[in-house]
Amino acid sequence: MISSKITKRYAKSLIELSIKRGQLTDSYNDLVLVNKVCSENSDFILMLKSPIIATDKKLAIIKSIFSNQLSQLTLLFIEIITKKKRESLLSSIAKNFVELYKTHNKIISASVITSVPLDNSLREKITALVKKNTEYEVELNEKINSDIIGGSIINIGDFQLDNSVKTQLQNLKNSYNKNLYIKDY
Numbered sequence: 051m052i053s054s055k056i057t058k059r060y061a062k063s064l065i066e067l068s069i070k071r072g073q074l075t076d077s078y079n080d081l082v083l084v085n086k087v088c089s090e091n092s093d094f095i096l097m098l099k100s101p102i103i104a105t106d107k108k109l110a111i112i113k114s115i116f117s118n119q120l121s122q123l124t125l126l127f128i129e130i131i132t133k134k135k136r137e138s139l140l141s142s143i144a145k146n147f148v149e150l151y152k153t154h155n156k157i158i159s160a161s162v163i164t165s166v167p168l169d170n171s172l173r174e175k176i177t178a179l180v181k182k183n184t185e186y187e188v189e190l191n192e193k194i195n196s197d198i199i200g201g202s203i204i205n206i207g208d209f210q211l212d213n214s215v216k217t218q219l220q221n222l223k224n225s226y227n228k229n230l231y232i233k234d235y
Contacts, residue, residue, distance in 0.1 A: 057139050061146035064127050065154065073123055078151045080124035081144040087115070088141035099138040108137055158186040163193045163203040163214075180206055 068077040088095055097103060097111060109132045116125065131137055152159065160180050162168065168176070173190065180188045184206070198214035205211075 054142070056136070057142040057146050060131065060136070060139070060143045061150055064124075064143075064147055065150050067127075068123065069154075071123060073121060074151070074154075076121045077124055078148065080120045081147045081151075083119060084116070084124075084128075085141065085144035085148060088144065095141060098140060105132060105135065105137075108132055112137075152189070156186045157189055158184050158206060159189045159191060160204060160206045161191040161193060163195050163198060163205075165194065165196050165198050165200055167194060168192055176204065180204075 064077060064081075065074070068074040094115075097108065109129060112128055112132065113125070116128070120128075128137075128140065131140060131143070151157075158180065160176070162176055173192075177188045177190055180186075180190075198216045199219075200215040201213045201218070203210065203212045203214050203217075
């Protein structure tokens with residue numbers, strides 16, 4: 051709980067500083083990269099969390115990995131975090147920054163699960179539907195899952211629209227399993 055408040059504060063500070071300096075998009079791209087590195091490399095996360103490795107050594111490793119890929123502002127921000135012994139929170143800070151960036155730019159993430167890949171017309175219809183209901187720009191993530199047989203499952207934040215054949219068959223099965231001769235009261 052406390053660490054989530056800290057990570058939100060750091061992310062908010064970086065987003066405000068990036069806006070002041072006109073480098074918001076650069077910082078966003080940088081932290082998307084940092085988040086990707088953190089999610090794909092468990093050894094990197096273990097190094098950040100290790101109390102045995104000295105701060106200077108961690109900072110040298112971070113600079114060797116990111117020096118050519120990140121902007122100066124983001125590198126300085128990561129250096130401050132590391133010197134304050136908060137480097138273990140870097141992944142969470144990056145995630146919070148991405149969320150704040152999307153909120154600031156009115157972007158909403160929606161995921162669509164289908165049994166076959168979407169064609170362009172259907173993709174545009176789904177994007178238009180989400181945009182109409184939320185008035186936000188839509189970042190559509192497509193996933194393919196053949197287990198749903200047909201139809202689609204659309205997730206927008208906490209809202210889910212499940213129109214899959216698998217769910218419809220399960221609902222039909224549940225309705226037939228219900229005994230009509232027993233009163234439900």
